[in-house]
Amino acid sequence: MSGRVAGVVGRAHQTWRRSLQVRVVTITLVASSLLVGGFAFLIADKITTILLDSARSDVRQRVTTGANYAAKQVSFYGQAQEAQLQETIDGTVNYLAGGDPQQTSGVVVAITADDYPNDIQTRTSPSANVQSLISPELRAAIADGKVASQIRTGRLTGETTKYLIYGSPVPTRFGQIELYYLVPLGRQDVTAADARATVVATGVALVILLGLLAALVTRLVVNPVRVAARTAQRLSAGLLDQRMVVNGEDDLALLGASFNQMATNLQRQILRLEEMSRLQRRFTSDVSHELRTPLTTVRMAADLIFAERDEFDPAVARSAELLQAELDRFEELLTDLLEISRFDAGFAMLDSEPTDLVPVVHRVVDRLAGLAERVGVPIELDLPGTPVIAEVDPRRVERVLRNLVGNAVEHGEARPVLITLGIDETAVAITVRDHGVGLKVGEEKLVFNRFWRADPSRARQTGGTGLGLSISLEDARLHGGWLEAWGAPGQGAQFRLTLPARAGDRLTTSPLRLVPADAALPFGGPRDGGTLAIGPGTGGALAIGPTPAGDGQRTEVHS
């Protein structure tokens, strides 16, 4: 049950959030209901008050006249015991009630003598028992010589009705008797109810009308907006030729026209940029292809010279070696450019197959073992004992790893490079950690840019093309995976490649951390229970950082 209620509430909330129309209509209805209800209340209340006041003044006049008449009639009698007094009271009551007891106006006239209960009997016309309707408070007020009134509900002659009971003292020579008029308020009640019903009906109709109006107006506004939203969605989905239908000349038409114009401009711009981009890529591809043929020739000539270098004089032999090396790099660059242009052109195809990544890592390390040994960087592996099977393109993964490990070795500064392989249910990850100069803040994004260099002036030792990380990133993306970098100055860097275990899956998490466990806190805080140093910083600021190593100087702060 509560679940269903919760469901209804949830749906209502969702509708509320999603539909502008519902919101506007609801707000309109609530506001107009309050307003109309308030006015209706005031009007109905006013009508009732007017009806009651008119009845009151009417009865008041009658009771005053009646009391005067009754006073005249009983003024003959000096004692309550006189014989004809009761007869006079009967006659007076009948006269004041209109003379005819059969008439059915419902007004009951009564004369009571609370002070002389034994001598004068209560008389009413038409005959009815009014004692229960006349409250003790009213009696007390009349007995006090006041003209007073009260509304009470009761049953006198017919059905239960509201009565306006007006009482007035009638002075006599022997004391005071009381005259009461009991006037049924049936007509006023019905009139008030009618007025109320009319006001309510009008109010409800007004509220419904306002609701419908609000719905209509909102619909007029919301519909084009919805169309615009749909169109924009389609545009963003690439359907650049989608346009809104423009009707009329109003604000919404202006919106549609502007939207259409914007879409047109965007389309033109996008097409132009696409064209430019295509031309650029084409150019790169063409240049790469065009360069390949002469390069092949030069390569063959250079290979010949290089093979014969021993016969040259040492300086020429050295040149031949240089030539050979630069040609290698040139070829490599050309290959990378072609690869990039393939990515750009969208021709890159993923050739996924279940692959055990452990041999791939070993293969890469083996191939780079020579270079590592040369620069004195030990490569450490942290691989699981079991095969790590993932549905990947092994050639591309190997290229990515080669690139990452190569970079790590190159920037390793004779410190060890750690390659870690991790796996969980959905993904596999490989991190490559070095302890070189590291990356400055912000460079972890820049490193993937084409031809980006951390230090442009720094000589390239290994002759990297500057495209390696860009290609690696494209490869990772091609797998639906991530390639991310972390680095901090002086702490080295770590790159993490995360790939879905099954091709086409979406990645949500990675089995390995991007930031290595031994990385310093962002502000360089203490690590492993080290102390924190607070001292003067630059520009008069306070500098908080780890205590300089080996300082041993401690300041105890006591509070």
Add this chain to the structure above:
Amino acid sequence: MRRPTLLGALGVMVLLGAGCGIPAQSEVRVDGKGSAATEAGVISRGSEPPTRTAAGSDNVAFVRNFLSAASGEPDRAYERVKAFIAPEDKSRLQDKKGSEVALNVVRLGEAIYTLNSDSTTTVKIAVQQIGMLRANGTLAPPVATETEYDFGLRSASFNGGVNDERAGLYVIDPPNVLLLSDTALRQYYQDETIYFWSSDRSRLVPDQRYRPQAVPVERRVNEVVKWLVGGPSDWLRPGVVGLPDRTELINNATGGNGRWEVNLDMSGDDQNGIDQLITQLAWSLGDLPGQLELKIRNNAQPVVDLGERRDSWALYPHAASPQRFGVYDGAIHPLDFEGEPSGTVPLAPEVNRNVVSATLGLAKDRRILAAMVVTGSKNRYQLAVGTGTEQVSVLSRSGGTGYASISRPVWLRTVDSRPSRGLVVADGQLYRFDEAARMYPVPLNLPSAAVTAVAAALDGQRVALIAGGRLYVAAVNLDGGGVSIGPPRELVTSLTNPTAVDWGREDQLVVAGSVGQPAIYEISVDGALETPLRTDLGAKVNHLTAYPTNRSVRTPSGAYMYEANGVAYRSSPSERIDPSRVRGIAPVPAGVRPSNPSAPFFLY
């Protein structure tokens, strides 16, 4: 989309339902003080009969009080009388309610008090039944025939031993009726004259009522209107009309401080009739000043000033100040008295002959109506009638051989210019006559038809008759050109053998009769109230005329003249009318015994 709408509508409904509408019950709302209190205090009441203990142990006073006890408002008459009756005998007097309450009015005769051995007293009172005083104030003819009432008296002290002065007395074995003595009627009631329209609606006819003096004067208007609504006295009905059928007074007639409100439920919206009703009310209220607001079924009529209405509508428009005339030597002569107007004889000398008795009347436009008894042939009498504007010069005589005796004729006065009619008694039969002296017998519903005298009231709608030695009053109906006399009502008087009668006031008769010796009494029209005028007459009165004083013409009251044993007398001052008062007669030669003026009468 539907949900918020529903919510909104619901919200409005709830707001309205909860917020407004007439509440089922409210607080008491005080609008201020009520109207100012009527001044508390005692209602101005007239005298009320004394209570049982007022007389102490005086038997005579106690009986007098007992016979007064019923007076007052009829509602409590039994209560008041029962206060005089010993507790063990109270049940003997059976209560009647409402309009059935009637008081036996009796004229008290001799009372005999006999002390019994058980220290009670037996009272025997001889009474003359005068009438029944009903709740509506009329004195109806008596029903009871008792001529004597017996009852006992005992001391109210507990063991019946020594008479305790303060404990007073009790009546034991009371009569099973409410008794009221004539003196109590005079003392504790106010006689009121109310008026009803004659059957042709041309004039107002007085009717006699009694209002208890215990009723506060504030209620006088109320009582009078109730009497009017209740209709005229029974004997008067043939000659008058009451208010329309089913006319009711709505509640009480109220007012004070010179303004009175009367609300009637009366059928008919004839404005003329309503105007006549206002006139009727104005005269019936006596000399009450102030404004009258009459409402017919709550429709207010224009406010009328009572005094102005009475001034503008005279009761007797053609009744001028009276002039005295008498018959001297067979001719009518004016009688002159100092300080009184007198005129000339409105008869041509050639017709002023052989007159025995006469009546002259003034009709509309000062037309003279003359009706005379003249001597005819063979010692028989004839009626001679003539009319004229200034002087009557032609007389018509009644046909036939004449009558052995003809009483003084009377005119039935009218206010319009219809031919006048009169009444006359000839040979014991009542006749009506017209201006041509034609006489028609008028049937009378009387046990003894031997009529001896007739007198017409100033309004012309009532007559007093003496027939068979009894005095009657009756209503006259002049509808349809004839004269019919309604059922006569006998008046019970102290006088026996009445011989002559005339109307002395609107509601009083002057009657000559005998109380052992000839006497003249003033008797109310219902016979209840008697005032002896002369009791020292030596001879039987055979001719009596009076000028009926009334509220329209203010002249000294009690003016009457009579003839006894051939000598004419006048009242106030009471003296013989000697020949020196007769104008226009030749001086009597010395030695010749002058004849006396006879058959004096008033011209008015």
